[in-house]
Amino acid sequence: MLHLNHLRLGARRLPSRLMSTKFTSVEINDKTGVAILTLCRPPVNSQNAQMLRDIKSSIDEIENNKSKGLIITSASSKVFSAGLDISEMYKADKEKLSTLWTELQNVWVALYGSSLPTAAAINGHAPAGGCLLGVACEYRAMLPKCVIGLNETQLGIIAPEWLVFGYLNILPPRVAERALTQGRLFTTEEALKEGLIDEIVNSKDEALEKCQNFIESFDKVNSVARSLTKMQFRAANIKEFEKNRQKDVDDFVSLASRPEVQKIMGDYLDKNKSKK
Numbered sequence: 001m002l003h004l005n006h007l008r009l010g011a012r013r014l015p016s017r018l019m020s021t022k023f024t025s026v027e028i029n030d031k032t033g034v035a036i037l038t039l040c041r042p043p044v045n046s047q048n049a050q051m052l053r054d055i056k057s058s059i060d061e062i063e064n065n066k067s068k069g070l071i072i073t074s075a076s077s078k079v080f081s082a083g084l085d086i087s088e089m090y091k092a093d094k095e096k097l098s099t100l101w102t103e104l105q106n107v108w109v110a111l112y113g114s115s116l117p118t119a120a121a122i123n124g125h126a127p128a129g130g131c132l133l134g135v136a137c138e139y140r141a142m143l144p145k146c147v148i149g150l151n152e153t154q155l156g157i158i159a160p161e162w163l164v165f166g167y168l169n170i171l172p173p174r175v176a177e178r179a180l181t182q183g184r185l186f187t188t189e190e191a192l193k194e195g196l197i198d199e200i201v202n203s204k205d206e207a208l209e210k211c212q213n214f215i216e217s218f219d220k221v222n223s224v225a226r227s228l229t230k231m232q233f234r235a236a237n238i239k240e241f242e243k244n245r246q247k248d249v250d251d252f253v254s255l256a257s258r259p260e261v262q263k264i265m266g267d268y269l270d271k272n273k274s275k276k
């Protein structure tokens with residue numbers, strides 16, 4: 001979120017260093033001032049409550065370090081993030097579901113409302129909560145032959161309004177409505193055509209380079225003016241989200257607890273077990 005202490009100009013940046021949590025690492029390049037937040041929860045960066053807490057604290061760390069920008073990427077060579085951890089939602093009690101959703105909300109609002117330029121180097125598949133991380137950023141570069149999108153309706157849950165508005169920052173309403181109601185996953189090539197991503201790249205290095213170029217495109221722009229302008233596009237959505245935080249948690253808990261949704265999750269986990 002844009003706080004007054006982020007607006008102080010000329011604050012000194014700490015020396016380059018690596019920080020890590022259990023499921024993330026953060027590398028701040030001393031020369032460029034750009035921070036790379038890497039998701040590292042093998043095999044698919046599925047988001048359990050601890051991982052979401054780690055992502056949030058890494059974002060906070062990057063904001064507090066006065067980095068020039070934030071790039072989010074994955075340590076996996078195939079998957080950016082598979083979204084919420086289905087095994088964490090399956091047969092979970094209401095308290096566990098509520099915690100998971102609250103942590104997801106915290107990540108979203110920290111990334112979507114970041115005062116920094118944010119970019120996603122999407123070096124693998126990005127369904128559901130993986131797509132959410134990309135959508136919260138301002139720029140997306142993605143590897144070919146992957147999928148990205150909000151497929152929640154296929155699981156019997158729905159993308160919340162705050163995320164729908166995030167989609168609408170990027171996609172034309174007609175495309176967003178159809179994709180959300182279908183639970184559509186776009187291929188990389190389709191995502192570029194519709195504007196869901198900005199660029200197709202051939203390697204993770206190229207994705208990082210494009211993200212860095214995006215962040216450096218603001219070098220000559222006053223950072224306070226930039227952040228305030230970004231918030232003109234995002235503040236209303238964040239305000240509405242904050243007003244409805246608890247209802248949003250309750251809605252998710254109630255949807256995710258429905259027997260038919262639990263069955264979809266159980267079937268998914270069983271299908272993978274039976275492949276072995």
Ligand code: CO8
Pocket residue numbers: 043044046047078079081082083084085086087125127128129130132151152155157158159160163252269272273
């Ligand atoms: N949660 C838990 N485990 C998972 C998940 C997941 N989301 N995704 C994959 N896994 C597990 C698999 O079960 C498998 O486990 P095991 O090794 O024990 O068999 C392992 O990870 C590897 O998976 P795959 O073999 O499928 O790996 P691939 O590289 O072939 O495919 C994919 C990667 C494309 C990411 C694929 O795994 C996939 O499609 N996963 C499911 C993605 C999905 O539907 N996620 C939805 C989660 S719900 C959510 O995020 C809601 C987000 C918030 C939005 C608002 C809505 C309410």
